[in-house]
Amino acid sequence: MKRKKKVHDKHRLYQVSVQNPTSEVAFMKRVFKGTRKKEALTLREDFCGTAILSATWVKKTKGGKAQGIDLHKPTLDYAQKVNIDPLEDRADDVELVLGDVLDTYSFQPDIIAAYNFSYFIFKERAKLLHYFTQVHKALKSGGMFFMDIYGGPEAQHIQEEETDHDEFTYVWDQAKYNPITGEILCHIHFDPEDGPRMKKAFTYDWRLWGLPEIKDVLRDAGFDKVDVYWEGTDPKTDEGNGVFKKSTKGDNSLCWVAYVVAYN
Numbered sequence: 001m002k003r004k005k006k007v008h009d010k011h012r013l014y015q016v017s018v019q020n021p022t023s024e025v026a027f028m029k030r031v032f033k034g035t036r037k038k039e040a041l042t043l044r045e046d047f048c049g050t051a052i053l054s055a056t057w058v059k060k061t062k063g064g065k066a067q068g069i070d071l072h073k074p075t076l077d078y079a080q081k082v083n084i085d086p087l088e089d090r091a092d093d094v095e096l097v098l099g100d101v102l103d104t105y106s107f108q109p110d111i112i113a114a115y116n117f118s119y120f121i122f123k124e125r126a127k128l129l130h131y132f133t134q135v136h137k138a139l140k141s142g143g144m145f146f147m148d149i150y151g152g153p154e155a156q157h158i159q160e161e162e163t164d165h166d167e168f169t170y171v172w173d174q175a176k177y178n179p180i181t182g183e184i185l186c187h188i189h190f191d192p193e194d195g196p197r198m199k200k201a202f203t204y205d206w207r208l209w210g211l212p213e214i215k216d217v218l219r220d221a222g223f224d225k226v227d228v229y230w231e232g233t234d235p236k237t238d239e240g241n242g243v244f245k246k247s248t249k250g251d252n253s254l255c256w257v258a259y260v261v262a263y264n
């Protein structure tokens with residue numbers, strides 16, 4: 001009898017290899033409380049995908065609520081089934097909205113988060129400014145906007161980077177970069193141990209924005225203050241140690257990831 005091939009779920013592999021919702025929720029809570037001297041209760045997760053951040057927010061926040069916004073219905077259906085319904089009596093504290101983050105919504109959260117560089121989808125400054133302005137308007141007074149960004153000279157190289165996981169290898173493929181427009185085309189491939197490559201499981205057609213430009217556009221959108229949280233270095237490996245601290249001077253590494261926090 002033929003052995004049934006294990007069916008791979010690209011969203012699950014993505015969550016395992018790319019996302020770290022527990023540390024992201026802890027980071028947002030720490031920074032919000034440290035600055036505003038009170039707990040954040042409500043989160044809007046822009047470009048939510050599988051909404052694992054929203055699910056984690058509700059799990060970690062007594063009385064907390066979250067709203068996830070994404071354009072892609074099949075991904076939202078997956079999110080509801082795999083990450084929200086299992087919250088059981090807390091499932092109603094997460095609302096998934098099929099919509100565009102550029103639109104106006106009535107929910108006024110303490111925090112809006114845009115992770116995994118999703119706002120790189122806006123390639124024109126005017127579009128990015130429109131998005132940041134919408135975020136600024138949507139936040140509760142005293143709210144905060146959290147996002148991540150990556151850069152460094154290696155971010156512009158055409159290269160594939162592999163990371164091993166238990167049942168598969170994650171491949172980040174920087175396929176094209178145009179220095180004139182800053183446009184970058186990247187793919188995620190998965191190499192499962194027991195099957196063929198899941199080629200181009202995800203594709204990102206982005207503009208690789210620079211950190212100073214992002215800070216400028218946030219200020220133009222009305223944010224009073226913008227902070228950058230830079231990752232520390234593990235002296236043994238010379239790699240990032242996962243600890244992000246507010247900083248005005250980043251070490252000039254070949255590739256870096258940072259958090260940007262904007263205050264309204």
Ligand SMILES: C[S@@+](CC[C@H](N)C(=O)[O-])C[C@H]1O[C@@H](n2cnc3c(N)ncnc32)[C@H](O)[C@@H]1O
Pocket residue numbers: 018019046047048049050069070071072075099100101102114115116117118121
């Ligand atoms: C890179 S994934 C991010 C998933 C998740 N936020 C994370 O941290 O890994 C980008 C997601 O943004 C969604 N998206 C793209 N443009 C959007 C828009 N204008 N409004 C809402 N969602 C959008 C896509 O459908 C996709 O699910």
